[in-house]
Amino acid sequence: MQQKIAAEFLGTFWLTFGGCGSAILSAAFPGMGIGFAGVALAFGLSVLTMSYAVGSISGAHFNPAITVGLWVGGRMPGLDVLPYIIAQVAGATVAAAILALIASGRPGFELGEFAANGYGALSPGQYSLLAALVVETVGTFFLVFIVMRVTTPGAAPGFAPIAVGLTLTLIHLVSIPVTNTSVNPARSTGTALFAGTDYLMQLWLFWLAPLAGGIVGAWVARGVRVTAK
Template sequence: MMDYAIGPISGCHINPAVTIAMLANGKTPPKDAVIYIVVQCIGAVIASALLLLILTGNPAYNIAANGLGQSGYGSASLGGYSVVSCFIAELVLTFIFLMVIFSATSKAAPAGFAGIAIGLGLFIIHLFGIMVSGASANPARSLGPALLVGGTALGQLWLYIVAPVIGAIIAALVWKHLFRNGAALG
């Protein structure tokens, strides 16, 4: 939905990992990338604060007990997955997500359908990843809740910044060196 809502404004840059991949591929100028990332992080904190405001409308809600949907590994992972499992999951899920983005927005892709492919791709990686790592694949999405929840979420935030950025850069390099206009090089 956001691709269609704000795509014409910013290319729908709401994920620092995506912005970094686009920077690595020369699709986003460095000045714009810095501005996008700063605004993405501010937006994530504001969104998390709004979510907290909504949740506190329920007298049974407790941020320490219920959190804000923050990502985590070990005992903070919904499935109890290790730091290594979560790191690999975040890296691979972000890589897949970026490959979908590059493919859906390439010149070879049908015009006007990128948002559908990207949204479906994001949905599918979340189906797999939520139980493992929280399926962030977006450093800003992890930053907002971690700052407000604190504690373990803040201590584990590094993984949800580093792994998605590495996955995004690998996707950018794979796309740049193995694909041209959406077709594999022969």
């Protein structure tokens, strides 16, 4: 369990540092910023690389919604759920703290730039609460559904990290303008701690929607049966 906790801590740290770091430091860099597409790819690459690095140890969840979904789907024991989630939140928080330290060296830095979640006035496109709920729920549904299906017995071995990384990239390409994309309560919590009161007050949605979407995604994935020809 100690090795699993360490793997989840490091994996969620890398996801937050790589994904949020690209958004905070590189997305709008004058003249050569990576933009939304670059940020989306950074999140996908962070999951892909760390999944290959530590997936054999912990299963490479890096996300409370995936952990809860896999538990609901019968893929992990209930006693492991809370330690995994604590490690994930801790990893995201430490990564956000380091990013805050780096970004604070830039003139004009504002804590609100750390937000990985938001609706209404805090949404990049000023989308509504309903829009945020729908996009976060649907995005996490498909994330957990795909995780379950590509790791099921009989799936192509060795390709699961690629499928999951590309799934996360696609989710970000769709939903960054709506919520800055969460689909991960740990990442949202870590960054919200440094983004200010307004973001902390909206944090409930970025736990509720991903967990709900992940649970339903796991149920559907578990119900899918592949019949051999």
